[in-house]
Amino acid sequence: MERLPGFRDFYPEPLPSADAWSCDARQYIFDKWRTIAKRYAFREYDGPPLEPLELYTLKSGEEIVGQLYNFADKGERQVAMRPEMTPTLARMVSATERQYKKPIKWFAVPQLFRYERQQKGRLREHFQFNCDIFGEADVSADAELIALLIDSLRAFGLTENDFVIRLSSRNAWQDFYKQRITGEQPDAAQREYQFFQIIDKLEREKPEESEKKLAALGFSLKEVNDFIQSGAPTTELDSILKNLAARGLTEFVKIDYQVIRGLAYYTGVVFEAFDKKGDFRAIAGGGRYNNLVKLISGGKADLPALGFGMGDVVLLELLKARGLLPKFDAQIDFFCMIEDETLRAETLRLIQELRVQGNIVEYSLTPAKSDKQFKRAMELNAIHTMKLERGPTGALVGRLKNLKTREEKTIQSPEGLSGLN
């Protein structure tokens, strides 16, 4: 029986095949994410992997349904497996924000799902590191969030030579748009949205195509490109750059107005993290979404908000390509060898004590030849082997060998045996 297309099994290392996904690498990534978010005093939350379909159509319109893993449940409810975390988060925050001191700084590591029929071979799930701040309109919050993003990537050994945060602003583009389009238009909001979509696709689309589409809205590609190339920071972007400079993070960020983020709900500063060689899709992306809490709560709550998401798939590819993944093994502290089966019970007692002390301990569950046990200890990359023997007086002695330094040690008393570490 096969797993469903687009889903992943995660195996312990050493991996059974070259294309298998590593659970060790996954947990390594999750641990780093959690560690760095906590240093920034972000707190962990989670929500259901299944939500009412309406939560997503409310935010993104009916057209999102084509990309969702949605269905009717046995109670005839229209539901969807979560494609992103922000709507769940906005729901959770708007229901409880009065109980929390502001700013609210939260993170999560959810598994997310999408179902696009046409894209065979593409993953239908991934994990995403989500960090968000609620209740702070000042750009100091944007800077704090971007610093967290930078440090999350540095935690894996990535440097300013590996990645850059491309920083932009919806407000800058809005000003650009409004300076040129004056007077009332019946479909103003929709035209502005179309304009943002063209900017978002600029890098991927042929210049002639962009030129044509921009012209239909009353713009030339040249004036758009001139604005991008000027790269002059707005007041708020300048403030963020200064804040990051104070932290010594200048090398990790640059203004780039080509970034605008496709999603309609962003309201201010937006940013994306890219590898510097340009080998991969965006590593992470985020920005301000000051209107979403009001929308999701039906007006009951209203809080400025911002956040970013970083997926596990592109990050893992990048870490592999840059040789930054550590070797994952069982990290065995002690492999307890049983050469004399009459000492199995005493060895089990020792194993128990070593484990209670916090050590990772392995041994052969059934009788096996000494050289086979030793070979297994080597395969597992164990730090020590340990074995019990009866000394000449009948007292137990422990023989400890450090497989890294080759150092050997004899432990005489049972008290000494339990004091090992």
Add this chain to the structure above:
Amino acid sequence: MERLPGFRDFYPEPLPSADAWSCDARQYIFDKWRTIAKRYAFREYDGPPLEPLELYTLKSGEEIVGQLYNFADKGERQVAMRPEMTPTLARMVSATERQYKKPIKWFAVPQLFRYERQQKGRLREHFQFNCDIFGEADVSADAELIALLIDSLRAFGLTENDFVIRLSSRNAWQDFYKQRITGEQPDAAQREYQFFQIIDKLEREKPEESEKKLAALGFSLKEVNDFIQSGAPTTELDSILKNLAARGLTEFVKIDYQVIRGLAYYTGVVFEAFDKKGDFRAIAGGGRYNNLVKLISGGKADLPALGFGMGDVVLLELLKARGLLPKFDAQIDFFCMIEDETLRAETLRLIQELRVQGNIVEYSLTPAKSDKQFKRAMELNAIHTMKLERGPTGALVGRLKNLKTREEKTIQSPEGLSGLN
């Protein structure tokens, strides 16, 4: 907008309401589970939360569908959100077992789902700690697994006064059954299965009911109760008890033939963990299932197997009832106060350095009165406050206060500021 019935939001502490679920408590439980499994040299794996429906009907029959969160996806595939981990695990192991040394010792912490229409107010998801061993038929594996279960519970501060593992054996009941039912019966397998079901329900059902049902199969309630009360260990159970005794774990386990586990696929030793006061449902349960890999793989693989599952919900209730949950807060190492706004940039630099050193650091994103900042540091239960000042010569000095010991310290040089810990 509300979340779906039966699903949980997990919030950071302090919780917004008395009935909210704590993400901190959840992660505390997950961390302990992972730590103890690793000490036993178990390795982590995971599979998809969504699987082909057939994976479950193959193992448990069509009647399982009534309890599943199942649907047809957009590709017309019959799929189900995983109700248990064992079928996924058996699929993963049978596809790759030749690449792994035996015994395979794996664990996972999956979220599991069920959908029973009638049970309103009941949870439709929970998390479960799953530990399994493949490729070892000897009862030493059963003992290793039970020891792991015991230590997983002890890791939370639970003692032999709080819980006990009730140990039983399908084989013992099979022998009991076969000694009394001799000769060929046309529906022998089904009758034996019915017998196991009656034993499984013995504790919850009225004696008259059990008596009647047993009589229909040719048994008396008395002989069944006599067998249970005798509690005489079989050879394999005796061997497990001796193994656990060697580890000093005798107090945590007792023979109890009332335990038989409802699921049809168990083949040997079975066990359940219960709180000793009898206030809660089973904390954990497991046993041998030597035929499942063969069944799931369609005969391509065949490995003896055993495992247990422990849910997060009953465990959390038990830990709460016994007062064993720690206080969860943000564990702030340094709250950096900014009293002189001209020193904000320098303070941001200090914050960055403290975080790079591994500290959890919080501060006020925007200007705030000194007493308000200090109050926030106290609310967050921060260990230290730290603030920068200009000394008489214009040099920066750091004022460090330990909020626990009230000790204050002045750090004179910029080098000293970055050497804090």
